[in-house]
Amino acid sequence: MPELRKDPIIGRWVIIATERAKRPSDFISQPQERMKGFCPFCVGNEDKTPPEVLAYRQSGTRPNTPGWSVRVVPNKFPALKIEGELDKRAVGLYDQMNGVGAHEVIIETPDHDLSLANLPLENFAQVIQAYQDRVIDLKRDPRFQYVLIFKNHGHAAGASLDHSHSQLIALPVIPKRVVEEIRGTNTYYLYRDRCIICDIIHQELEMEVRLIDQNQHFIALAPFASRFPFETWVIPKGHAVYFEAISQDQLWALAQILKCVLQRITTALNDPPYNFLIHSAPFYEKEIGFYHWHMEIIPKLTAVAGFEWGTGFYINPTPPEEACRFLREVKI
Amino acid sequence: MPELRKDPIIGRWVIIATERAKRPSDFISQPQERMKGFCPFCVGNEDKTPPEVLAYRQSGTRPNTPGWSVRVVPNKFPALKIEGELDKRAVGLYDQMNGVGAHEVIIETPDHDLSLANLPLENFAQVIQAYQDRVIDLKRDPRFQYVLIFKNHGHAAGASLDHSHSQLIALPVIPKRVVEEIRGTNTYYLYRDRCIICDIIHQELEMEVRLIDQNQHFIALAPFASRFPFETWVIPKGHAVYFEAISQDQLWALAQILKCVLQRITTALNDPPYNFLIHSAPFYEKEIGFYHWHMEIIPKLTAVAGFEWGTGFYINPTPPEEACRFLREVKI
Numbered sequence: 043m044p045e046l047r048k049d050p051i052i053g054r055w056v057i058i059a060t061e062r063a064k065r066p067s068d069f070i071s072q073p074q075e076r077m078k079g080f081c082p083f084c085v086g087n088e089d090k091t092p093p094e095v096l097a098y099r100q101s102g103t104r105p106n107t108p109g110w111s112v113r114v115v116p117n118k119f120p121a122l123k124i125e126g127e128l129d130k131r132a133v134g135l136y137d138q139m140n141g142v143g144a145h146e147v148i149i150e151t152p153d154h155d156l157s158l159a160n161l162p163l164e165n166f167a168q169v170i171q172a173y174q175d176r177v178i179d180l181k182r183d184p185r186f187q188y189v190l191i192f193k194n195h196g197h198a199a200g201a202s203l204d205h206s207h208s209q210l211i212a213l214p215v216i217p218k219r220v221v222e223e224i225r226g227t228n229t230y231y232l233y234r235d236r237c238i239i240c241d242i243i244h245q246e247l248e249m250e251v252r253l254i255d256q257n258q259h260f261i262a263l264a265p266f267a268s269r270f271p272f273e274t275w276v277i278p279k280g281h282a283v284y285f286e287a288i289s290q291d292q293l294w295a296l297a298q299i300l301k302c303v304l305q306r307i308t309t310a311l312n313d314p315p316y317n318f319l320i321h322s323a324p325f326y327e328k329e330i331g332f333y334h335w336h337m338e339i340i341p342k343l344t345a346v347a348g349f350e351w352g353t354g355f356y357i358n359p360t361p362p363e364e365a366c367r368f369l370r371e372v373k374i
Numbered sequence: 375m376p377e378l379r380k381d382p383i384i385g386r387w388v389i390i391a392t393e394r395a396k397r398p399s400d401f402i403s404q405p406q407e408r409m410k411g412f413c414p415f416c417v418g419n420e421d422k423t424p425p426e427v428l429a430y431r432q433s434g435t436r437p438n439t440p441g442w443s444v445r446v447v448p449n450k451f452p453a454l455k456i457e458g459e460l461d462k463r464a465v466g467l468y469d470q471m472n473g474v475g476a477h478e479v480i481i482e483t484p485d486h487d488l489s490l491a492n493l494p495l496e497n498f499a500q501v502i503q504a505y506q507d508r509v510i511d512l513k514r515d516p517r518f519q520y521v522l523i524f525k526n527h528g529h530a531a532g533a534s535l536d537h538s539h540s541q542l543i544a545l546p547v548i549p550k551r552v553v554e555e556i557r558g559t560n561t562y563y564l565y566r567d568r569c570i571i572c573d574i575i576h577q578e579l580e581m582e583v584r585l586i587d588q589n590q591h592f593i594a595l596a597p598f599a600s601r602f603p604f605e606t607w608v609i610p611k612g613h614a615v616y617f618e619a620i621s622q623d624q625l626w627a628l629a630q631i632l633k634c635v636l637q638r639i640t641t642a643l644n645d646p647p648y649n650f651l652i653h654s655a656p657f658y659e660k661e662i663g664f665y666h667w668h669m670e671i672i673p674k675l676t677a678v679a680g681f682e683w684g685t686g687f688y689i690n691p692t693p694p695e696e697a698c699r700f701l702r703e704v705k706i
Contacts, residue, residue: 044454044473046547054550057473062451119394121681121689122376134577135570136598141376141389192680200679211681215378218386218686238467245466266468319684340683347532348524349453349543351672352651354550357453 045361049267050238051226052219056267057357064359066368069271069343071314074196076204082118083205085110085152092116095146096175098168112168113149114176120145121211128185128214144180144189144212148172151206157313158193158206159304167297169208173320174293176210177286181325186212188220188324191285196315199342216324223321224333231332239334240281242266251363254370255302259295262303264362264369271343271360272311272369274303277336285322285335300337302374307341310372315342377693381599383558383570384551388599389689396691398700401603401675403646406528408536414450415537417484423447427478428507430500444500445481446508452477453543460517460546476512476521476544480504483538489645490525490538491636499629501540505652506625508542509618513657518544520552520656523617528647531674548656555653556665563664571666572613574598583695586702587634591627594635596694596701602676603692604643604701606635608669617654617667632669634706639673642704647674 045058082090088106096114103109116124122143130139150158150169158169177189193208194200201207230238246253246263254274255262262276276299278292288296307316322335350356377390414422420438428446435441448456454475462471482490482501490501509521525540526532533539562570578585578595586606587594594608608631610624620628639648654667682688 317680345532348649
């Protein structure tokens with residue numbers, strides 16, 4: 043019998059479609075084609091990107107020259123532009139404002155052929171450090187209410203360049219998905235005086251069937267109402283509202299567990315395309331102490347089609363318990 | 375300057391990314407590969423599907439034999455199952471129920487090589503008639519709260535068979551997207567004592583820049599906050615809550631405008647993959663007179679990636695006014 047499972051945070055139903063069940067091994071990807079041609083993210087091509095806004099570099103090297111390990115630059119084709127005022131206005135009954143925001147690229151490694159999952163742990167930690175540094179910096183701009191950090195890996199997941207990179211977009215509005223999470227976590231908090239994500243962690247540590255990995259500070263789990271096969275969430279075990287407030291200890295623990303999860307997904311499914319993103323609390327909301335930041339990792343293995351567009355629900359052919367077992371058993 | 379535009383119904387922001395603008399002609403699709411092999415939807419293979427629940431057939435022909443023009447059958451690999459009770463239950467703090475529902479396939483034509491856009495108008499009207507008949511029938515089952523009618527055209531839009539077909543899924547819960555539309559239209563109604571979609575129609579008929587087509591009963595427009603290039607909505611001009619309540623006149627007018635819109639999209643973009651869906655009011659909600667049913671047509675031309683998953687917002691590289699002009703000028 044198929045199951046309808048409800049996401050406990052935002053109330054979205056997901057169909058776990060056992061009748062069209064796919065074994066985890068049905069999802070093993072074909073090798074992805076590498077793009078050919080010039081790469082603006084490679085060492086030596088620093089002048090082919092806009093000037094860097096942050097780089098971790100060997101002492102003595104100048105900005106926008108070789109010698110960096112992680113480099114952050116504005117996106118050359120930004121979805122939003124950093125200059126200007128919002129100029130909110132009406133168009134008849136519609137609402138519109140200028141597309142003011144930041145759109146930056148975090149180049150994760152100088153090595154064109156290294157993927158994020160395969161970065162040495164200390165380089166991986168530098169990538170997380172760059173996320174943190176950039177969010178803290180952009181938070182000072184009063185025009186922005188939110189910074190979304192995300193990664194598109196592989197052409198089918200939206201990456202337009204092979205060289206391993208993540209992105210951030212600073213927004214003058216709060217994302218709809220985050221508003222839904224705030225509403226959901228707040229409702230639960232008002233009802234029970236507890237954080238729903240803390241309760242989820244407690245239950246998942248006890249049940250173990252969806253527990254992919256854990257370390258001192260983080261848990262990696264297959265969500266009960268996973269939208270997609272092998273969807274994985276990484277969540278701080280202790281209640282924490284803002285990603286950018288992580289300590290150095292926590293930052294290393296996050297790098298460690300995220301690297302392990304990506305290695306498991308990469309090894310189990312033959313380097314599939316994937317997206318990940320960080321959901322943290324918006325900047326200027328008051329009394330948002332009930333929110334609990336987390337990461338969502340979404341392998342791109344199924345098509346989003348008419349049913350998903352029409353309902354906002356998802357049909358997932360792989361029960362998360364089965365995906366979890368498969369990821370847990372993989373040798374990395 | 376890029377623009378941030380707000381969907382007036384559900385409040386979703388969309389980035390119209392002029393800096394990464396694409397001309398409509400950049401989206402012209404490569405020819406889609408046709409699948410090879412046996413087709414269970416073809417005439418003569420009626421016994422290869424589950425028995426039909428509805429067919430319009432030449433008089434004197436028996437069910438599940440040739441002689442039909444439109445045929446509706448249960449999906450052989452259903453996402454939900456028609457038998458059984460919901461059996462709602464808790465799993466710790468999670469909510470779950472049995473995946474009870476209907477999942478049917480509307481085979482739109484006996485001709486394997488004819489696409490919906492190219493069906494003669496009277497056959498097209500029969501397809502809409504089948505939608506209406508099935509919704510009215512499924513509405514009698516008290517376990518269901520909603521029937522979503524949708525179509526996936528082309529492999530990239532989720533179709534697993536080439537033979538032209540649409541689908542319906544009857545659900546024991548109301549889709550999240552419909553709940554959002556109900557909330558949005560209700561808020562506007564309480565504020566202004568008017569239907570927001572009627573107001574949109576009024577404004578679009580006046581402004582004309584997003585008006586793709588119209589006839590006596592329907593309007594086709596490029597929504598102000600289009601998520602995707604060439605997104606098109608078809609809306610009844612007169613206020614109407616339920617799709618399934620359309621008259622015969624309206625049904626023919628819907629067939630006429632939808633066929634024209636699909637022909638325009640197909641001709642302009644070289645038969646791109648697309649999804650469409652019908653949003654109508656749920657079955658048992660009371661006092662839902664403020665809702666206004668409509669169709670959404672979504673060509674599949676851009677990737678949904680980390681930004682979209684993380685925010686619930688969309689980056690659209692083609693202003694709807696430009697998409698509208700391109701679709702309007704196409705010769706069909």
